[in-house]
Amino acid sequence: MNAVFFFMLVSALIVLTITAPETAFSVMLAGADKAVELALSLFAVYAVWLAVLEIMDKTGVNRAVNRLFAPLWKRVFKGENEKALEYISLNFSANLLGMGAAATPMGIKAMEQMSRGGEKATDNMLLFLVINATSVQLIPATVIGMRAAAGSQSASDIIVPSLVATLISTAVGVALAKLCAAASKKLAGRALPLAGRLSR
Amino acid sequence: MSAYILPLFIVGVLIAGFAVRVPVYGSFVSGVKQALQLLLSVMPYFCAVLIAVELFTASGLAEKTQVALAPLLNALGIPPELAQLVVIRPLSGSGSTAVLRELIQTYGADSRIARCGCVMVGASETTFYVAAVYFSTVKERKLRYAIPVCLIASLAGAVAACALVR
Numbered sequence: 001m002n003a004v005f006f007f008m009l010v011s012a013l014i015v016l017t018i019t020a021p022e023t024a025f026s027v028m029l030a031g032a033d034k035a036v037e038l039a040l041s042l043f044a045v046y047a048v049w050l051a052v053l054e055i056m057d058k059t060g061v062n063r064a065v066n067r068l069f070a071p072l073w074k075r076v077f078k079g080e081n082e083k084a085l086e087y088i089s090l091n092f093s094a095n096l097l098g099m100g101a102a103a104t105p106m107g108i109k110a111m112e113q114m115s116r117g118g119e120k121a122t123d124n125m126l127l128f129l130v131i132n133a134t135s136v137q138l139i140p141a142t143v144i145g146m147r148a149a150a151g152s153q154s155a156s157d158i159i160v161p162s163l164v165a166t167l168i169s170t171a172v173g174v175a176l177a178k179l180c181a182a183a184s185k186k187l188a189g190r191a192l193p194l195a196g197r198l199s200r
Numbered sequence: 201m202s203a204y205i206l207p208l209f210i211v212g213v214l215i216a217g218f219a220v221r222v223p224v225y226g227s228f229v230s231g232v233k234q235a236l237q238l239l240l241s242v243m244p245y246f247c248a249v250l251i252a253v254e255l256f257t258a259s260g261l262a263e264k265t266q267v268a269l270a271p272l273l274n275a276l277g278i279p280p281e282l283a284q285l286v287v288i289r290p291l292s293g294s295g296s297t298a299v300l301r302e303l304i305q306t307y308g309a310d311s312r313i314a315r316c317g318c319v320m321v322g323a324s325e326t327t328f329y330v331a332a333v334y335f336s337t338v339k340e341r342k343l344r345y346a347i348p349v350c351l352i353a354s355l356a357g358a359v360a361a362c363a364l365v366r
Contacts, residue, residue: 001331001343005252012255023258031254034294035246043239050238051231056213058222097205105238107334115338125338126346133330133350134357140322146301147318152309158318161364165323169357173349180345 045101053090053106062086065093077114077124084113088128095136107132123181130173135166238337245332253291253328262287276359281313285320286358290327290351297321312365319361324354 016024056062066073066082069089077088087110094103107128114125121129140162148155217224256262266283273283285303289296300317307313327350331343 001335001347002341004328004347005248008252008256008261012252012259012261015259015261016255019260024255027254027258028251030258031251032247034254035243035250038250039239039243039246042242043235046235046238047232050235051228052210052213054227054231054234055217055222055224058227059213059217059220061213061216099206104333105235108238108337111334111338115340117339119340120342120344121335121338121340121346125335125340126344126349129331129334129343129346130349130353132334133325133327133346134353135323135325137322140318142297143300143318143322146297146304147309147314150304150309150314155309158315158322158365161315161319161361162322164364165319165357165360168360169323169353172356173353176349176352177345180349184344 042101042104046105049102050105052102053109056090062090065089069093077128080114080124084110087113091132092136095132096138098137098139098141100137103132123177123184127174127177127181130177131170134170134173136170137166138163242333242336245336249328249332250292253295256291257288257295262291276355276362278358278362279313279316281307282317282320282358282362285317286355289321289324289358290354293326293329296326315365316362319365320358323357323361327351327354 013024016027063086066086066089069092070085073085073088073092077085080088087106091103091106091110094100094106110128111125114122114128116122139159143158143162144155147158214224217227263284266287269287270280270283273286274280278286281303285296285299288299300314300321303317304314327347331347331350335341335343
């Protein structure tokens with residue numbers, strides 16, 4: 001994230017300095033403006049969902065949802081505590097139902113449970129990010145709405161290809177994440193004795 | 201049908217909470233408090249990501265990336281008309297919606313281009329936004345391999361989208 005951010009900012013600012021230096025500042029302000037707008041609209045959504053989630057937490061609805069998916073998530077996210085698995089189940093269910101706005105606060109809570117407080121994110125955290133960033137959703141309601149509004153003959157005929165495409169992207173993401181996790185474990189195992197030798 | 205699910209779900213949660221004597225009002229308020237804290241921790245990341253994206257598009261670099269990627273995308277079976285969407289999709293949710301709307305208007309809602317674009321958007325997420333938000337409240341800052349993995353996976357989804365839509 002650090003490298004990506006640095007590259008985007010520096011390259012864009014250099015180009016703007018050459019082509020239109022007077023716009024650089026106003027462009028940055030426009031970005032911040034959009035952030036305020038987005039944050040406020042999301043606050044409304046988070047307020048409603050976190051309030052409902054809090055009641056679900058206290059009632060035990062979470063545990064009921066978790067029981068449905070627990071066997072699956074226990075295997076995917078090895079070594080995570082019960083609470084983390086609960087939030088992961090809720091995040092996944094909300095995503096499936098197309099309630100992305102509800103899925104986000106639950107996902108953040110799952111991340112908090114998985115956090116070990118170190119500098120580097122754990123493999124489980126990254127796997128969870130990859131699953132969320134590749135989208136798991138049964139019905140892309142927004143896009144169908146846009147097609148219907150534009151006068152499509154069969155606005156919903158994208159459901160099946162979308163589902164297959166999102167399954168493929170998630171499968172590719174999970175496979176790659178698992179590969180990278182295994183590779184970094186191997187590297188760490190190899191690097192340690194080497195570092196030990198060097199320090200001697 | 202799906203319009204009923206959401207209100208019914210919330211009614212169900214409220215009744216279940218009341219039945220097992222959860223302080224519904226107090227819990228609700230404490231949930232909103234968490235939302236307020238969440239807003240405070242997420243806000244700086246929104247600013248950073250959105251300023252970067254705004255600069256990236258305004259400077260014309262987004263367009264250059266898209267021109268540079270077009271041959272590669274074409275080789276993967278993604279029509280050049282969709283290159284812009286592929287580039288903007290992981291960066292900005294509202295941006296990709298705008299691009300998709302334009303595609304639908306230009307080529308028609310039932311054209312292959314528009315349908316490919318719809319599947320692409322429907323089957324993917326705003327990668328950078330998700331990464332920033334999900335890690336906004338934890339200490340971990342190094343995402344190691346996550347961003348490249350997400351981007352490659354999204355590209356695989358886009359390739360699949362164009363292969364699936366005839």
